[in-house]
Amino acid sequence: MRELLRVTHRGGTCPILEGSASEAVAIERAVWITDENVAREWGPYLPAAAPTLVLPAGESTKSMGCFGLAVQWLAGLKSDRNTPIVAFGGGVIGDLAGFVAATYMRGVPYVQIPTSLLAQVDSSVGGKVAIDLPEGKNLVGSFYPPREVRIATEFLTTLPDRHFVNGMAEVWKYGFILDAELLETLEARIPRPDDTRLSSMVARCVALKAELVEADEYDRLGIRAILNFGHTVGHALEVLDGYRSLLHGEAIAIGMVVEARLGALLGMTPADAVARAERGLRSQGLPTEIPASTNPARLIDAMRGDKKTTQGQLAFSLLTGVGTCKLVEHVPEDIVRQSLWAT
Ligand SMILES: NC(=O)c1ccc[n+]([C@@H]2O[C@H](COP(=O)([O-])OP(=O)(O)OC[C@H]3O[C@@H](n4cnc5c(N)ncnc54)[C@H](O)[C@@H]3O)[C@@H](O)[C@H]2O)c1
Ligand SMILES: [Zn+2]
Numbered sequence: 001m002r003e004l005l006r007v008t009h010r011g012g013t014c015p016i017l018e019g020s021a022s023e024a025v026a027i028e029r030a031v032w033i034t035d036e037n038v039a040r041e042w043g044p045y046l047p048a049a050a051p052t053l054v055l056p057a058g059e060s061t062k063s064m065g066c067f068g069l070a071v072q073w074l075a076g077l078k079s080d081r082n083t084p085i086v087a088f089g090g091g092v093i094g095d096l097a098g099f100v101a102a103t104y105m106r107g108v109p110y111v112q113i114p115t116s117l118l119a120q121v122d123s124s125v126g127g128k129v130a131i132d133l134p135e136g137k138n139l140v141g142s143f144y145p146p147r148e149v150r151i152a153t154e155f156l157t158t159l160p161d162r163h164f165v166n167g168m169a170e171v172w173k174y175g176f177i178l179d180a181e182l183l184e185t186l187e188a189r190i191p192r193p194d195d196t197r198l199s200s201m202v203a204r205c206v207a208l209k210a211e212l213v214e215a216d217e218y219d220r221l222g223i224r225a226i227l228n229f230g231h232t233v234g235h236a237l238e239v240l241d242g243y244r245s246l247l248h249g250e251a252i253a254i255g256m257v258v259e260a261r262l263g264a265l266l267g268m269t270p271a272d273a274v275a276r277a278e279r280g281l282r283s284q285g286l287p288t289e290i291p292a293s294t295n296p297a298r299l300i301d302a303m304r305g306d307k308k309t310t311q312g313q314l315a316f317s318l319l320t321g322v323g324t325c326k327l328v329e330h331v332p333e334d335i336v337r338q339s340l341w342a343t
Contacts, residue, residue: 001150004203007210009127009145009217016125016206018199021045021154024113027086031079033070033097034088035061038115041158042088051077055093059243062096062131064140070100084109084147090116090163091123095141098129102144112146115155117167118249121174121205124149126213126224137243143218151206153199162247164193165285169230169249172280173256174205176273177229180323187276190283222327225308229317229325230256233290236302240294246287253286262339263318266331273322290340300336 001019017024025045032050034043035057046052053073055061074085087097087110094112101110114124130141156164168191175183182204191198209227216223234255238246260277263269282288290299300314308315308327314336315329 004151005207005210007125007145008214011145014127014145014148016149016151016210018151018203021152024150024152024155025088027084027111027150030084030086030111031074031077032086032088033093033100035090035093038089038093042115042155046088051079055096057092059092059132062092062137064131064133066096067100067131070096071104074100074104079104079108081105081108084111086111086113087124087146088113088115089119090114091119094119094123095128095130095138098127098144098146099131099141101146102129102142107144109147110144112149113155114149114151116159117156117164117202118170119167120151120153120156120202121167122170122209124151125206125209127217128219149206151202153202156193156198159193161193166247166249168284169253169256169281169286171201171205172277172284172286173227173229173252174208176256176260176277176319176322177226177317177325178208178323179204183276183280183322186284187280225315225327226317226325228308229319230254230259232303232306232308232314232316233258233299235306236299237290237294239302239305240299250287253281253284254288254290257281257288258290258339259316260319261342262316262331262336263320265335265339266318266328268328269319270321273319276322289342292341294340296337296340299340300333303336 001017001023004016004018006013006015032052035055037057039054085101087094101108112124114120127143127145129144130138133139212224230252234252237251257277260274264274313330318328319325
């Protein structure tokens with residue numbers, strides 16, 4: 001595989017590699033954790049007789065129950081502290097298997113092979129691993145970087161279209177907040193799963209994320225937080241929806257349009273950035289407006305639950321131009337309310 005870059009973290013460096021699907025899975029003497037969809041499509045590519053735990057697909061797998069199942073499975077196999085765990089799947093498997101690796105025998109090496117677009121451009125890079133509790137998402141977790149990340153855009157050829165579009169929301173986000181050139185590439189032709197530009201776009205997103213992760217490994221300095229453009233509103237929409245009908249990328253697509261409008265109301269975001277967000281995301285097939293039935297008071301209340309919130313003050317990563325942004329704290333609630341729907 002080809003090395004795209006290395007992410008430096010407190011414990012060392014993590015190479016991000018890129019290649020074909022068969023190259024990505026060529027790992028001997030490892031144990032594999034995956035989900036049923038990935039196992040069905042790509043299971044035949046795995047090394048012969050590789051011990052593999054196949055879990056149900058979906059967010060409900062990031063649970064205490066599946067965590068328990070996975071560590072018991074490792075103990076049953078007598079898997080030792082030198083045997084790497086391979087997280088082979090989307091963000092759900094990456095987060096769960098990463099957390100299993102962080103805790104089994106007080107930590108064993110693990111490798112990320114992200115198979116969804118969202119996992120390739122976002123969740124597999126940065127070392128955040130977690131499981132959910134009934135009380136909330138990602139409530140138990142750690143910062144535990146993988147030994148390496150092995151990316152093959154070939155995996156995306158079997159990804160259901162809705163999940164492809166879902167991951168594209170994060171790609172557009174990188175364009176809006178950090179890279180006007182990437183944004184222009186997206187606008188010039190809306191990417192589809194067989195797009196030959198995908199691997200260079202994924203590589204660009206990974207490089208952008210890696211830079212922020214290196215500058216703020218533990219997400220405490222407000223640097224990594226700029227990746228949260230669209231996410232204060234997006235997360236609140238997901239909470240109100242109960243994580244049922246909206247996928248994360250769909251929620252943040254709406255969030256990006258609303259937060260672009262918010263930036264414009266605050267005099268920070270140029271009007272053409274708002275128009276480009278709306279147009280681009282809609283052409284990609286993403287939703288761009290808050291459902292009319294949403295209760296604004298409940299939505300703003302849910303925004304206060306965001307991790308960027310300090311002392312009940314609303315915070316947002318807002319565009320200061322096309323390809324630039326900054327973290328803005330203490331945003332007045334009445335302006336947030338005005339930005340929720342286009343006037
Ligand atoms: N750790 C982080 O920094 C971070 C960042 C963003 C999101 N996340 C987490 O990521 C999760 C969402 O990730 P996701 O969108 O990848 O969800 P996911 O893992 O559920 O994958 C989406 C769907 O696509 C299927 N799938 C994945 N790859 C496939 C392939 N190649 N072919 C066919 N089907 C395939 C899966 O089975 C699933 O049904 C959430 O739990 C979120 O909290 C973590
Ligand atoms: Zn996101």
